[in-house]
Amino acid sequence: MSELELRQTTVDAEAAHDREWARRGRPRAGTVIAGAFVVLLLAATAFPAFVATQDPNAISAADAFQPPSTAHWFGTDESGRDIYSRIVAGTGTSLLIGVTATVIGLALGLLLGVLASFGGRVVDFGVGRLVEVLFAFPGLLLALLVIVVAGPGPVTATIAVGLSTAPGYARIIRGQLVSIRSSQYVEAARVLGRPPRRILIAHLLPNALLPLVVLGTLGIGQAIVWAAALSYLGLGAQPPAAEWGAMLSAGRTYLQTAWWMTVFPGLAIVGTTIATTVLGRALARRERGAR
C-alpha cells in the first residue's frame, strides 16, 4: 500500500465517521409524531376556543349521551356537553398540574440535593435519611397523606404530587453533583486556576441540571397520571371542571351505556403521557450523545 493510499483510507474513514454522527442527529419518526402531538396540546392550552368545536360547558338536555358523530366528534355526556371540547378545555388544567407538580418536585429535589452535596457530612447524612423515609412510602400514598392534611382541591393535589416526586429527584441531583465535582474536567478547571464560583456556574450546574430537564420531561407524564388519579378519587379537580381525571370519574357510572365518556379522556391521558415520555427519551438520547 502506498503512502498516498494510506492517507486516502484515513480520510475516508474520518468522512464515514462524520456521516455516522450526522445520521445520529436526525430525529426518529416516533419523536416527530410525539412532538406534533405536544404542539397540538400546547395549541389547545393556548387557544382552547380556537381548537374546540363548541362551548365545553354548554348544557343541552336534548343532546345527552350522544355517541361520537360528525357533530360531536367524541360524543356528549349526561348533560349534553361536547366531550371533545371538554377534553380540549381540560388540556390546560392537566398540563398545568403536570408541569407545576414536576417543577415543584424538581425545585425541592434540587434544594435537597444541593444541600446534601455541599452542606457537609452531617447535612448530607440528615438529607439522606429524610429522603429514605419519604422513599419508604409509595408515591401516591404520600400524595394522599398531604391531601388528608391540607384538604382536597386542584392546588393541593398539584403540591401533593410535586412533594411525592421530590425524593427521587433529590437523590439523583445529589449523585450527579458529587460525581461531577470529582470529575476530571472539574479538576482540569481547577488546574487552570478557576475559582469555585466559576466552576459551579460553568461546569457543575449545567452538567447536573440539563440531565434533570430530561428527567423532568419524563416526569410530566407521570405527574399527569397521578393528578388524574387524585381527581378520579375526587381529591383533585372537582367534577364540573373539565379535567381529564374528573371526566373519567364522572363517566364511570355510564361505562356500559356511554363508553365514549371514559375512553376519550382516558386516551387523552395516555396519549399525553406517551408523547411527553417519547420526547423525554429523545432528549435523553441526545443528552447521552452529547457526552
Added chain:
Amino acid sequence: MTANGADAVLELEELRVAFGHEEVVRGVSLTIAPGECVAIVGESGSGKSVTARSLLGMAGEGARVEAERLRIAGRDLRGAGEREWRRVRGRQAGLVLQDALVALDPLRPVGREIGDALRIHDRMPRGARRTRTLEVLADVGMPDPAAAVNRRSGELSGGLRQRALLASALVLDPPLLIADEPTTALDATVQARVLELLAEISGRGTAVLLISHDLAVVARLADRVLVMREGRVVEQGTVDEVLGAPSEPYTRALIAAVPAEVPRGALLSSEGSPVIAHPERVPIAPRAVSRGESADVPLLAFDGVVKTFPNRGGGRFTAVEEVSLAVHAGETVGLVGESGSGKTTLARLALALTTPDRGVVTLEGEPWSELGERERRPRRRRIGAIYQDALSSFDPRWNVGRILADAAGGQAANDAGARHPSRANTARRVAELLDQVGLAGGVAVREPLTLSGGQRQRVAIARALAAAPEILVCDEPVSALDVTIQAQILDLLDELQRERGLAMLFISHDLGVVRHMADRVAVMQAGRIVETGPAERVFAAPGHPYTARLVADAPRLAR
C-alpha cells in the same frame, strides 16, 4: 517454521467477517502448527480481535462469518452451530483475554472457575477435578495452588489473576490457545513472567495465537507474525523477517513509532515526510534552552514530601514517602514505576490538587503546597496538566472551540469583573492554538467525543498551552493511544518543549517512552524514589536492583 496443512492445529483460509454492510475482516488466511506461536499485530480497528473471536464462534452479535477453510484440530467448523462451538471452546481452543478481573467471575473461587470446564466437558468427579485443577495451577506457576483455589479473582494480584485465567484456558489441555492482548493490563515485570509462561506453554506443544498491539511483546514470543490493517494481512513472515526487515511501509511506520531506544530528539512518526519508506530518523536541532542555565532555582521542587491516605483497616496507607525531586527550566524529568508506586499522587501534589502531609512543594523557589488556594489560584497558569484520558478532562457539553477559548481566557475568565477579550480575538487565539498542535481550524466546532484519540490529546495539549505555562505535568499522556498516534503526540510534545523551553514532569509506566522523552529519570517504587539520574545512564547502567529489574523485564524490539 511453516506449518503444512496436514498436521496444523489451526487451518484458516480467506476468513471474512462483516457486520451489516461493513466488512471488518477481509480475507485472512493462517495456519498454526503444534508448538508454534503465531502473532497478529495491528492497531485498534484492524480486525485482529474479531479474527481471534471468530475462531471460537464468538465474533459477536450480527456478525456474518465466512471462510473457505476453518479447521481446528482437524475439525471443520464452517457453519458450526452454538452447540458445536461450545464443544470446541475450552476443549479444542482455550481463550485468554486482556483483563482477568473481567473474564473471571468475581464471586466464585478461581478453583471452581477452572474446574467448571472439567465438569461441563468431561463430567469428571469432584476429587479428580480438584487434582487436575491443582495440577494445572502448578503448571502455570501459581504459588501455593492449594490456597489459590479458594481465592476469588479480586483477591489475587494482576499477575496471579492472569495465571488463573491461563489455567482455566489450559485445564482441558486444548491443542490451541488464543491469547488476546494477554499482558496489556500488566506491569512490565509481571508481563515478563506471563510471557515466559506463554513461551513455556508453546514449548510443550500447544499452538498459540497471540493478538497484540505491542510489537515488543510479539518479538519476544512469536515464531511468525501477521501484520493486519483494515481487515487485511498486509505483511507476514518470521519475526526476524517482519520486524527486522519489513517490506511494507505500514509495518515500517509501526516499528519506527516504537520509542524504545530511539535517541532523545529524534522524530518517531513519519508525519511530514512525503513517503514513509525512509527509515532514517531526522535529528532535531539542539534545544533552544540549555539545561542547567537556571540550575540553582528549580522550577518545581519536592522536598521531603510525604502523603498518606486512610485505608480500610483504619490505618494509613503511605502513597508517597519522603520524596525529594526537582525539575529545572527546559528540562524533562521522567517518572517511571509500576502501578501503585505513587506516580499519580506525585503528579497531583505537583498540581496542588492535594496537599502533602509533610514536606513542601515549591514553584520557582516560592511556596506552592503551603499556599492557601486563594493565593495559589493566580499562579496556577504557570503549571499545566495533560492526562491519560483526554476525553474525560473536557466538559462534555463544550466543543473544542469553547474549551480552548475558556483556557485562553486566562485571568479574564477568573475575574468575572474584568473585561472579556473580544470575540474576534478569542477566535484568532483558538485558531492559533489548534495550529500549534497540528489540528485544522475546523476542529473548533467539533465535540471532543467525535474526535479520534490522537486528536483529543492534541486538544488537551493545546488547552494546557493556552495559559502559557512554564511547566507541564503529563500523567501517562500516550498510554491509551496506538503506537503510530503515540509517536505523533510524543513528537509534538518534544517540538513544543524545544520551541518554548518548557519543563516537563513526564509520568509513564512505559520505559521506552520515558527513555525517549526524558533528560533525567526518577524511578519510583512503593512511594519512594529509589534512583534518579540522567536517562541514558539510568537505563544503560541501573544503580538500584529495582531499576535493573524494570529495565530487564521491559520487552524491547531488537533493531
